[in-house]
Amino acid sequence: MAKPTLKVKVYGARGSYSPTIGTATQIGVNTTCLRMDIGNHIILFDAGSGIINAGQDLFQEFQNQRKDARSWKINLFFTHLHIDHLVGFPYFLMLYMPQTDIHFISPQILDYTLQDTLETFVHPPFFPVGMADLPFKRQFHQMKEHSIVYFYDDDYQILTTVDEPEPGWQAKISCMRNYLHPKGGAFFYRVETENAVVVFASDSEGFPGGDTRLINFAKDADLLFHDAQYTRQEYAMFQGFGHSTYEMACEVARKAGVKKLLLFHHDPKHSDKTLKEIEAAAQEMFPETYLASESMEFIF
Numbered sequence: 001m002a003k004p005t006l007k008v009k010v011y012g013a014r015g016s017y018s019p020t021i022g023t024a025t026q027i028g029v030n031t032t033c034l035r036m037d038i039g040n041h042i043i044l045f046d047a048g049s050g051i052i053n054a055g056q057d058l059f060q061e062f063q064n065q066r067k068d069a070r071s072w073k074i075n076l077f078f079t080h081l082h083i084d085h086l087v088g089f090p091y092f093l094m095l096y097m098p099q100t101d102i103h104f105i106s107p108q109i110l111d112y113t114l115q116d117t118l119e120t121f122v123h124p125p126f127f128p129v130g131m132a133d134l135p136f137k138r139q140f141h142q143m144k145e146h147s148i149v150y151f152y153d154d155d156y157q158i159l160t161t162v163d164e165p166e167p168g169w170q171a172k173i174s175c176m177r178n179y180l181h182p183k184g185g186a187f188f189y190r191v192e193t194e195n196a197v198v199v200f201a202s203d204s205e206g207f208p209g210g211d212t213r214l215i216n217f218a219k220d221a222d223l224l225f226h227d228a229q230y231t232r233q234e235y236a237m238f239q240g241f242g243h244s245t246y247e248m249a250c251e252v253a254r255k256a257g258v259k260k261l262l263l264f265h266h267d268p269k270h271s272d273k274t275l276k277e278i279e280a281a282a283q284e285m286f287p288e289t290y291l292a293s294e295s296m297e298f299i300f
Protein backbone atom coordinates (compact mmCIF):
# COMPACT_ATOMS: atom_id res chain seq x y z
CA MET A 1 0.00 0.00 0.00
CA ALA A 2 1.29 3.48 -0.87
CA LYS A 3 1.74 5.96 1.94
CA PRO A 4 -0.13 9.18 1.27
CA THR A 5 -0.45 11.83 3.95
CA LEU A 6 -3.72 11.83 5.82
CA LYS A 7 -4.86 15.29 6.91
CA VAL A 8 -7.88 15.70 9.13
CA LYS A 9 -9.52 19.06 9.72
CA VAL A 10 -12.57 19.93 11.81
CA TYR A 11 -14.96 22.45 10.21
CA GLY A 12 -17.85 21.93 12.59
CA ALA A 13 -18.15 20.05 15.86
CA ARG A 14 -21.46 21.27 17.28
CA GLY A 15 -24.58 19.17 17.49
CA SER A 16 -28.26 19.95 16.93
CA TYR A 17 -27.93 23.62 15.89
CA SER A 18 -25.40 26.44 15.92
CA PRO A 19 -25.21 28.25 19.26
CA THR A 20 -26.60 31.75 19.35
CA ILE A 21 -24.41 34.71 20.24
CA GLY A 22 -23.48 34.47 23.86
CA THR A 23 -22.49 30.86 23.74
CA ALA A 24 -20.17 31.57 20.84
CA THR A 25 -16.87 30.36 21.47
CA GLN A 26 -13.37 29.18 20.86
CA ILE A 27 -14.73 25.71 20.17
CA GLY A 28 -16.74 27.05 17.25
CA VAL A 29 -20.39 27.46 16.38
CA ASN A 30 -20.77 25.31 13.29
CA THR A 31 -22.48 21.96 13.07
CA THR A 32 -20.88 18.78 11.81
CA CYS A 33 -18.36 18.73 9.01
CA LEU A 34 -15.02 16.93 8.91
CA ARG A 35 -12.55 17.08 6.07
CA MET A 36 -9.96 14.44 5.34
CA ASP A 37 -7.39 14.77 2.59
CA ILE A 38 -5.70 11.55 1.56
CA GLY A 39 -3.10 12.06 -1.15
CA ASN A 40 -5.03 13.92 -3.87
CA HIS A 41 -8.43 12.87 -2.59
CA ILE A 42 -10.63 15.36 -0.80
CA ILE A 43 -13.17 13.72 1.45
CA LEU A 44 -15.85 15.49 3.46
CA PHE A 45 -18.09 13.95 6.08
CA ASP A 46 -21.48 15.62 6.52
CA ALA A 47 -22.76 18.97 5.39
CA GLY A 48 -23.59 20.77 8.61
CA SER A 49 -22.97 24.51 8.67
CA GLY A 50 -19.24 23.76 8.87
CA ILE A 51 -19.26 22.85 5.17
CA ILE A 52 -19.75 26.53 4.35
CA ASN A 53 -16.23 27.39 5.54
CA ALA A 54 -14.91 24.20 3.96
CA GLY A 55 -16.36 25.43 0.65
CA GLN A 56 -14.60 28.78 0.95
CA ASP A 57 -11.28 27.04 1.61
CA LEU A 58 -11.76 24.53 -1.21
CA PHE A 59 -12.63 27.25 -3.69
CA GLN A 60 -9.45 29.15 -2.83
CA GLU A 61 -7.36 25.99 -3.00
CA PHE A 62 -8.70 24.91 -6.37
CA GLN A 63 -8.24 28.39 -7.79
CA ASN A 64 -4.72 28.81 -6.49
CA GLN A 65 -3.15 25.37 -6.25
CA ARG A 66 -5.14 23.00 -8.41
CA LYS A 67 -5.83 25.21 -11.41
CA ASP A 68 -4.83 22.48 -13.83
CA ALA A 69 -7.11 19.83 -12.37
CA ARG A 70 -9.60 18.73 -15.02
CA SER A 71 -12.35 18.61 -12.47
CA TRP A 72 -12.65 19.75 -8.89
CA LYS A 73 -13.42 16.39 -7.40
CA ILE A 74 -14.84 16.06 -3.91
CA ASN A 75 -16.09 12.92 -2.17
CA LEU A 76 -18.93 13.60 0.24
CA PHE A 77 -20.00 11.00 2.80
CA PHE A 78 -23.00 11.37 5.09
CA THR A 79 -23.50 9.85 8.53
CA HIS A 80 -27.25 10.46 8.31
CA LEU A 81 -29.64 13.13 7.12
CA HIS A 82 -30.71 15.04 10.21
CA ILE A 83 -30.85 18.76 9.58
CA ASP A 84 -27.74 19.62 11.63
CA HIS A 85 -25.76 17.41 9.23
CA LEU A 86 -27.33 18.90 6.11
CA VAL A 87 -28.03 22.56 6.83
CA GLY A 88 -24.86 23.94 5.24
CA PHE A 89 -25.26 22.02 1.99
CA PRO A 90 -27.17 24.65 -0.07
CA TYR A 91 -24.52 27.21 0.90
CA PHE A 92 -21.57 25.03 -0.10
CA LEU A 93 -19.82 27.28 -2.61
CA MET A 94 -18.55 24.37 -4.70
CA LEU A 95 -22.12 23.60 -5.85
CA TYR A 96 -22.04 26.80 -7.87
CA MET A 97 -18.91 25.95 -9.88
CA PRO A 98 -19.27 23.95 -13.11
CA GLN A 99 -15.80 22.42 -12.60
CA THR A 100 -16.91 20.76 -9.37
CA ASP A 101 -17.53 17.02 -9.49
CA ILE A 102 -19.09 15.72 -6.29
CA HIS A 103 -19.20 12.01 -5.61
CA PHE A 104 -21.87 11.43 -3.01
CA ILE A 105 -21.24 8.21 -1.15
CA SER A 106 -23.74 7.35 1.49
CA PRO A 107 -25.70 4.55 3.00
CA GLN A 108 -29.46 4.81 2.76
CA ILE A 109 -31.38 5.74 5.89
CA LEU A 110 -34.90 4.30 6.11
CA ASP A 111 -36.64 4.81 2.75
CA TYR A 112 -34.99 8.10 1.91
CA THR A 113 -32.25 8.10 -0.69
CA LEU A 114 -29.62 10.78 -0.36
CA GLN A 115 -30.37 12.12 -3.83
CA ASP A 116 -34.11 12.49 -3.16
CA THR A 117 -33.45 14.10 0.21
CA LEU A 118 -31.00 16.65 -1.19
CA GLU A 119 -33.21 17.43 -4.18
CA THR A 120 -36.14 18.03 -1.87
CA PHE A 121 -34.12 20.18 0.49
CA VAL A 122 -32.39 22.27 -2.18
CA HIS A 123 -35.61 23.27 -3.89
CA PRO A 124 -38.40 25.81 -3.46
CA PRO A 125 -39.96 26.52 -1.05
CA PHE A 126 -36.97 25.64 1.18
CA PHE A 127 -34.39 27.21 -1.11
CA PRO A 128 -34.77 29.56 -4.08
CA VAL A 129 -32.89 27.35 -6.55
CA GLY A 130 -33.47 23.70 -7.34
CA MET A 131 -30.49 21.36 -7.15
CA ALA A 132 -31.05 20.29 -10.76
CA ASP A 133 -30.32 23.88 -11.83
CA LEU A 134 -26.97 24.06 -10.06
CA PRO A 135 -24.01 23.60 -12.39
CA PHE A 136 -21.85 21.13 -10.48
CA LYS A 137 -21.35 17.58 -11.78
CA ARG A 138 -22.57 14.82 -9.52
CA GLN A 139 -22.59 11.07 -9.02
CA PHE A 140 -24.48 9.19 -6.34
CA HIS A 141 -23.19 5.90 -4.97
CA GLN A 142 -24.86 3.84 -2.34
CA MET A 143 -22.74 2.35 0.38
CA LYS A 144 -23.93 -0.51 2.54
CA GLU A 145 -22.75 -1.73 5.90
CA HIS A 146 -20.75 -4.45 4.22
CA SER A 147 -19.24 -2.07 1.64
CA ILE A 148 -15.69 -0.78 1.72
CA VAL A 149 -14.52 2.12 -0.40
CA TYR A 150 -10.90 1.74 -1.56
CA PHE A 151 -9.11 4.86 -2.76
CA TYR A 152 -6.33 4.54 -5.33
CA ASP A 153 -4.08 7.19 -6.87
CA ASP A 154 -6.88 8.99 -8.68
CA ASP A 155 -9.91 6.77 -8.41
CA TYR A 156 -11.88 4.63 -6.00
CA GLN A 157 -13.79 1.36 -5.95
CA ILE A 158 -16.72 0.34 -3.76
CA LEU A 159 -16.43 -3.34 -2.91
CA THR A 160 -17.98 -5.66 -0.39
CA THR A 161 -16.07 -6.90 2.63
CA VAL A 162 -15.48 -10.29 0.97
CA ASP A 163 -14.05 -8.86 -2.28
CA GLU A 164 -10.32 -8.76 -2.78
CA PRO A 165 -9.26 -5.19 -3.67
CA GLU A 166 -6.74 -4.53 -6.40
CA PRO A 167 -3.34 -3.87 -4.88
CA GLY A 168 -2.01 -0.36 -4.45
CA TRP A 169 -4.87 1.24 -2.56
CA GLN A 170 -4.03 4.30 -0.51
CA ALA A 171 -6.95 4.35 1.87
CA LYS A 172 -10.03 2.39 2.75
CA ILE A 173 -13.24 3.60 4.31
CA SER A 174 -15.64 1.22 5.98
CA CYS A 175 -18.87 1.97 7.78
CA MET A 176 -20.90 0.60 10.65
CA ARG A 177 -24.58 1.12 11.15
CA ASN A 178 -25.36 2.62 14.51
CA TYR A 179 -28.87 1.74 15.58
CA LEU A 180 -28.77 3.97 18.65
CA HIS A 181 -29.93 7.15 17.00
CA PRO A 182 -33.54 7.99 16.11
CA LYS A 183 -35.04 7.34 13.56
CA GLY A 184 -33.24 4.96 11.28
CA GLY A 185 -29.85 5.33 12.92
CA ALA A 186 -26.67 6.89 11.65
CA PHE A 187 -23.43 5.49 10.24
CA PHE A 188 -19.96 5.48 11.73
CA TYR A 189 -16.91 5.61 9.45
CA ARG A 190 -13.45 4.13 9.83
CA VAL A 191 -10.77 5.61 7.59
CA GLU A 192 -7.55 3.64 7.30
CA THR A 193 -4.30 4.51 5.60
CA GLU A 194 -0.84 3.06 6.07
CA ASN A 195 -0.11 5.87 8.54
CA ALA A 196 -3.22 6.08 10.66
CA VAL A 197 -6.77 5.06 11.49
CA VAL A 198 -9.45 7.68 12.15
CA VAL A 199 -12.94 6.75 13.35
CA PHE A 200 -15.85 9.15 13.14
CA ALA A 201 -18.67 8.13 15.49
CA SER A 202 -21.07 10.97 16.04
CA ASP A 203 -24.78 10.87 16.79
CA SER A 204 -24.78 7.81 18.94
CA GLU A 205 -26.14 6.99 22.34
CA GLY A 206 -23.69 4.78 24.21
CA PHE A 207 -24.13 2.19 26.90
CA PRO A 208 -22.70 2.09 30.39
CA GLY A 209 -19.60 -0.05 29.87
CA GLY A 210 -19.32 0.93 26.21
CA ASP A 211 -20.92 -0.09 22.95
CA THR A 212 -19.21 -3.38 22.10
CA ARG A 213 -19.77 -3.14 18.34
CA LEU A 214 -18.27 0.33 18.28
CA ILE A 215 -15.36 -0.75 20.51
CA ASN A 216 -14.50 -3.40 17.91
CA PHE A 217 -14.99 -0.99 15.03
CA ALA A 218 -12.73 1.64 16.62
CA LYS A 219 -10.02 -0.84 17.67
CA ASP A 220 -6.56 0.79 17.95
CA ALA A 221 -7.60 3.97 16.12
CA ASP A 222 -5.26 6.93 16.25
CA LEU A 223 -8.20 9.30 16.51
CA LEU A 224 -11.75 8.63 17.63
CA PHE A 225 -14.35 11.37 17.22
CA HIS A 226 -17.19 10.37 19.54
CA ASP A 227 -20.50 11.98 20.41
CA ALA A 228 -20.40 13.60 23.85
CA GLN A 229 -23.33 15.97 23.75
CA TYR A 230 -24.65 15.63 27.29
CA THR A 231 -23.55 15.93 30.86
CA ARG A 232 -24.80 13.14 33.08
CA GLN A 233 -27.59 15.39 34.43
CA GLU A 234 -28.69 16.28 30.91
CA TYR A 235 -28.60 12.67 29.85
CA ALA A 236 -31.12 11.86 32.58
CA MET A 237 -33.55 14.18 30.78
CA PHE A 238 -32.63 13.29 27.22
CA GLN A 239 -32.17 9.54 27.35
CA GLY A 240 -33.30 8.06 24.03
CA PHE A 241 -32.47 11.21 22.05
CA GLY A 242 -29.50 9.38 20.51
CA HIS A 243 -26.51 11.14 22.08
CA SER A 244 -23.83 10.22 24.61
CA THR A 245 -22.11 11.54 27.70
CA TYR A 246 -18.34 11.96 27.88
CA GLU A 247 -18.25 8.93 30.19
CA MET A 248 -19.67 6.76 27.41
CA ALA A 249 -17.13 8.18 24.96
CA CYS A 250 -14.25 7.54 27.38
CA GLU A 251 -15.33 3.93 27.96
CA VAL A 252 -15.27 3.25 24.23
CA ALA A 253 -11.90 4.98 23.81
CA ARG A 254 -10.33 3.04 26.66
CA LYS A 255 -11.67 -0.37 25.67
CA ALA A 256 -10.86 0.16 21.99
CA GLY A 257 -7.31 1.20 22.87
CA VAL A 258 -7.48 4.40 20.81
CA LYS A 259 -4.63 6.88 21.02
CA LYS A 260 -6.67 10.08 21.15
CA LEU A 261 -10.34 10.79 21.85
CA LEU A 262 -12.03 13.88 20.43
CA LEU A 263 -15.31 14.77 22.11
CA PHE A 264 -17.78 15.76 19.39
CA HIS A 265 -21.34 16.98 18.72
CA HIS A 266 -21.13 19.58 21.49
CA ASP A 267 -24.43 20.75 22.88
CA PRO A 268 -25.23 24.22 21.51
CA LYS A 269 -26.15 25.42 25.01
CA HIS A 270 -22.72 24.56 26.40
CA SER A 271 -20.41 27.54 26.90
CA ASP A 272 -16.64 27.28 26.60
CA LYS A 273 -16.51 27.08 30.40
CA THR A 274 -18.88 24.10 30.54
CA LEU A 275 -17.05 22.40 27.70
CA LYS A 276 -13.69 22.90 29.40
CA GLU A 277 -15.12 21.33 32.57
CA ILE A 278 -16.34 18.37 30.54
CA GLU A 279 -12.91 18.02 28.94
CA ALA A 280 -11.14 18.12 32.32
CA ALA A 281 -13.52 15.54 33.80
CA ALA A 282 -13.09 13.31 30.74
CA GLN A 283 -9.30 13.51 31.03
CA GLU A 284 -9.61 11.99 34.50
CA MET A 285 -11.10 8.92 32.83
CA PHE A 286 -9.10 8.91 29.60
CA PRO A 287 -6.13 11.31 29.67
CA GLU A 288 -5.79 11.71 25.90
CA THR A 289 -9.19 13.37 25.53
CA TYR A 290 -9.75 16.74 23.91
CA LEU A 291 -12.69 18.80 22.73
CA ALA A 292 -13.01 18.70 18.96
CA SER A 293 -12.96 22.34 17.89
CA GLU A 294 -13.11 24.23 14.63
CA SER A 295 -9.88 24.53 12.66
CA MET A 296 -8.28 21.72 14.64
CA GLU A 297 -5.97 19.78 12.31
CA PHE A 298 -4.11 16.48 12.45
CA ILE A 299 -1.54 15.26 10.01
CA PHE A 300 -0.43 11.64 9.78
Ligand SMILES: [Zn+2]
Nearest residue numbers: 015016084203
Ligand atom coordinates in the same frame (compact mmCIF):
# COMPACT_ATOMS: atom_id res chain seq x y z
ZN1 LIG B 1 -26.50 15.58 14.92
Ligand SMILES: [Zn+2]
Nearest residue numbers: 080082181203
Ligand atom coordinates in the same frame (compact mmCIF):
# COMPACT_ATOMS: atom_id res chain seq x y z
ZN1 LIG C 1 -28.77 13.05 14.28
